[in-house]
Amino acid sequence: MTTSHSRDLTEDGVSAHTAAALRAAMKRLFDGKPQRTDGRLVKENLWQEAQVSRATMNRATAILAEWDSHISQHGTTTLGEARRDDEITRLRRKLAEKTAECTLTNRRLEAAATAIAALHHDNTLLRQELAASGRVTQLRPRKG
Structure with a gap:
């Protein structure tokens, strides 16, 4: 029925x-x-x-x-999720590049700071040496 x-x-x-x-x-x-x-x-x-x-x-x-x-x-990924995932991947890649760039810049800054500190130390020692000896040597003018 x-x-x-x-x-x-x-x-x-x-x-x-x-x-x-x-x-x-x-x-x-x-x-x-x-x-x-x-x-x-x-x-x-x-x-x-x-x-x-x-x-x-x-x-x-x-x-x-x-x-x-x-x-x-x-698959179970929606179009919006796929776009979001692609954007996240792109941004992560860009972040990694910028992080590497910052790391390199920081290393260069540290090297420059070390060189400046060494030059400052040498300059201070030279000034002290000049002050102790009391004599200054004139440099000849450069010929143009």
Whole structure:
């Protein structure tokens, strides 16, 4: 005996309205344009995005097969997540370059500071030596 309820079900195993809601939710999630969830490509977001119960979603076996097929082909990373990950990778690379640049600059600064300190020390010793000897040697002017 067939009930009127079973006659209302589509080949997807749910009502036409529910199937449409699930397919629309699936499209929004795959397109990266969720309305009711955070957009992650997980089944929990599918039933919440479609505003149906988890049990209802689970009865839609054909739609779930489409979901699983898409996820196996494209992965669970949304377009927005892929862009974000690419941007993070680019920024990390740039940060590494700038860090290496700063390290090199710091090494050069330390070397310059050491050279300046050594020259200052030598200059001080020479001034003390001149002051002790009391004589200053004139340098001949350069010929142009």
